[in-house]
Amino acid sequence: QVAGLAVIAFGLWLRFGGVMADFASDKKSPEYFFMGLYVLVGAGALMTTVGFFGCCGAARESQCLIGAFFACLLVIFAAEITAGVFAFIGKKVAIQEAQKIYEDIYDDYMKNPVGKVNSTIYHYHVALQCCGKGNTEKKMGLPCPENTQ
Numbered sequence: 001q002v003a004g005l006a007v008i009a010f011g012l013w014l015r016f017g018g019v020m021a022d023f024a025s026d027k028k029s030p031e032y033f034f035m036g037l038y039v040l041v042g043a044g045a046l047m048t049t050v051g052f053f054g055c056c057g058a059a060r061e062s063q064c065l066i067g068a069f070f071a072c073l074l075v076i077f078a079a080e081i082t083a084g085v086f087a088f089i090g091k092k093v094a095i096q097e098a099q100k101i102y103e104d105i106y107d108d109y110m111k112n113p114v115g116k117v118n119s120t121i122y123h124y125h126v127a128l129q130c131c132g133k134g135n136t137e138k139k140m141g142l143p144c145p146e147n148t149q
Contacts (some may be wrong), residue, residue, distance in 0.1 A: 004047030
């Protein structure tokens, strides 16, 4: 149960308090960008529930609760395998989508280098530890974190 609560806390911190929180308020950040964090919170809730079944089943020596615990573990195992296969298959698409989002923000910055776009592109640079699309963009005045190649 403690591990499940820790996963929930970590997912919520990434969504609302970590590096990703700055992207949440941007109008360009799509909802699927945070889907992984929502799945993480859901998995933590499921882990907490499964831990409750296991603890109560062991304490009461109830075959029904232990059976529910076992069934939930099987479902979680199957879901992890399925998620791993989908993540492996969709890795290229996810990378292309992230690059497209950056390209859009980069183009907006080049049109208007002040305001909200300036802070958004800076937050992307901090989160990804990068600056620009190539070697020359740093000279063009992009907002880059210090010590970034």
